[in-house]
Amino acid sequence: MVIDIMIILPYIIGSILVFNILLALAIVFLERRDASSTWAWLMVLLFIPIAGFFLYLIFGRKLSNKKIFTWDTKSRLGVKTAVQAQMRALEEGSFQYKDESLIPYKDLFYLHLRNDDAILTQDNRVEVFTDGQKKFHSLLQDIEEAEDHIHLLYYIIRADRLGELLADALIKKAKQGVQVRILYDDMGSRELSRKYIRKIQAAGAEVEAFFPPLIPKVNLKINYRNHRKLAIIDGKIGYIGGFNIGDEYLGYNKKFGYWRDTHLKIVGDAVRNMQTRFILDWNQASRNDILYEERYYAAEPTGEVGIQIVSSGPDSEWEQIKNGYIKMIMSAKEYIYIQTPYFIPDDSLADALKIAVLSGVDVRIMIPNKPDHPFVYWATYSNIGDLLKAGADVYIYQNGFLHAKTIVVDEKIASIGTANIDVRSFKLNFEVNAFLYDRQVAGELAEKFNEDILHSSQLSYKLYLQRSIWIRIKEAIARLLSPIL
Numbered sequence: 001m002v003i004d005i006m007i008i009l010p011y012i013i014g015s016i017l018v019f020n021i022l023l024a025l026a027i028v029f030l031e032r033r034d035a036s037s038t039w040a041w042l043m044v045l046l047f048i049p050i051a052g053f054f055l056y057l058i059f060g061r062k063l064s065n066k067k068i069f070t071w072d073t074k075s076r077l078g079v080k081t082a083v084q085a086q087m088r089a090l091e092e093g094s095f096q097y098k099d100e101s102l103i104p105y106k107d108l109f110y111l112h113l114r115n116d117d118a119i120l121t122q123d124n125r126v127e128v129f130t131d132g133q134k135k136f137h138s139l140l141q142d143i144e145e146a147e148d149h150i151h152l153l154y155y156i157i158r159a160d161r162l163g164e165l166l167a168d169a170l171i172k173k174a175k176q177g178v179q180v181r182i183l184y185d186d187m188g189s190r191e192l193s194r195k196y197i198r199k200i201q202a203a204g205a206e207v208e209a210f211f212p213p214l215i216p217k218v219n220l221k222i223n224y225r226n227h228r229k230l231a232i233i234d235g236k237i238g239y240i241g242g243f244n245i246g247d248e249y250l251g252y253n254k255k256f257g258y259w260r261d262t263h264l265k266i267v268g269d270a271v272r273n274m275q276t277r278f279i280l281d282w283n284q285a286s287r288n289d290i291l292y293e294e295r296y297y298a299a300e301p302t303g304e305v306g307i308q309i310v311s312s313g314p315d316s317e318w319e320q321i322k323n324g325y326i327k328m329i330m331s332a333k334e335y336i337y338i339q340t341p342y343f344i345p346d347d348s349l350a351d352a353l354k355i356a357v358l359s360g361v362d363v364r365i366m367i368p369n370k371p372d373h374p375f376v377y378w379a380t381y382s383n384i385g386d387l388l389k390a391g392a393d394v395y396i397y398q399n400g401f402l403h404a405k406t407i408v409v410d411e412k413i414a415s416i417g418t419a420n421i422d423v424r425s426f427k428l429n430f431e432v433n434a435f436l437y438d439r440q441v442a443g444e445l446a447e448k449f450n451e452d453i454l455h456s457s458q459l460s461y462k463l464y465l466q467r468s469i470w471i472r473i474k475e476a477i478a479r480l481l482s483p484i485l
Helices: 005-029 035-047 049-060 073-077 079-092 100-116 132-144 161-175 194-202 270-285 320-331 347-358 374-390 423-428 439-453 469-484
Strands: 121-131 149-154 179-185 206-210 230-233 237-241 259-268 305-312 335-339 362-368 393-397 406-409 413-417 431-437 456-459
Touching: 079 100, 100 305, 100 320, 100 413, 100 431, 121 132, 121 270, 121 439, 132 161, 132 230, 132 237, 132 259, 149 161, 149 270, 161 179, 161 194, 179 270, 194 206, 206 270, 230 270, 237 270, 237 413, 237 431, 259 270, 259 305, 259 413, 259 439, 270 305, 270 431, 305 320, 320 347, 320 406, 320 413, 320 423, 320 431, 335 439, 347 362, 347 374, 362 374, 362 439, 374 393, 374 469, 393 439, 406 439, 413 439
Parallel strands: 149 179, 179 206, 335 362, 362 393
Antiparallel strands: 121 259, 121 305, 149 230, 230 237, 237 259, 305 431, 335 406, 393 456, 406 413, 413 431
């Protein structure tokens, strides 16, 4: 019996459309999404009903409420006890500040303590890198001098010149008996070859992917990415910031040219908190859990920089890093300097910036002059218009590609890490930032911002209004879809 496809086709399409309607109803009434995300997905389902259904299955499903990070490191280290002690000290006014000028920011300390168990350490030394060549020269040198273990977590690892240089360094140390662990994001490092991984594993190193697909090439968690970049050497030295592993981060990609990013090298007690973050992520991805050992927490007090290591992700009840950004913005009295490759704030952060501008705070925002993701770029351009209208100064970086995720406030506090100012970083990606409380470091970052202005063009509101109809159309589409980009 031959089935006429033309007879059953309407039933197939009808079934998909009915399912599409049921899915739309589920999004509206069952899933507790914010209004912007709900409307964005409804528009997708409305205009591309069949393809939209499959897009939703891949990109729209919420992450399971099941606890992702279940290791008891925090209890073993006495993190909860230390957090509660710091919170009580802040509440009672007995907290000891190394720099009393930071007392006005005790609410920010408290926010991160309460929502993320982010212990404040005040005994760190920090080195700032804005150039990939210098950052990776320092990292490779520290790898060369490692004696006990090397822990690396990167969103992107490429098997190019820099990737091979890193692999050779890690293979050498693994053969010397140093414990080497590498964790990469399956989506971000989707082009990484098995040959590259096997070569490192053959030397005795452990390599794991975060959220790998159960079926090859079919990953239903593709929308939830581990965007963190951490390197911990011997539990004493930590790296955190925006640089991934790839030749473009050294400025070798002709499309982007010079790569302007910001990364930190930290020595001091904050490395303990970076180590905990790595181990939590590793134990989620690997069957070979890292158990608590003192050697992983060998950091010693060095310096006087105050730091909180703050994490956020789709598993979190609160948007910790975004809330930290807003708290910083609302505390500003003099200026706010922001560098970000993507500027797609939600209403709360956008309103905080507008209020700051209208209150007389000098708000300066720097974005790149070229897109690495076109839709995100045009959504950025659209959102910049609102801040220009309010009176913010906007600069377009012209000396290559700007990838830094930096906020500096009043030359006193700053944040550097992996979180962009967009919905993806606030709600979908696993991110980690260092919140810094130090005049010298904040001053250095402010100085670097002003140096970058010399390599930027200023975008005025008048010039912004002169953009073409075609650009306005692209902005409108990108802005509409920005909640789910």
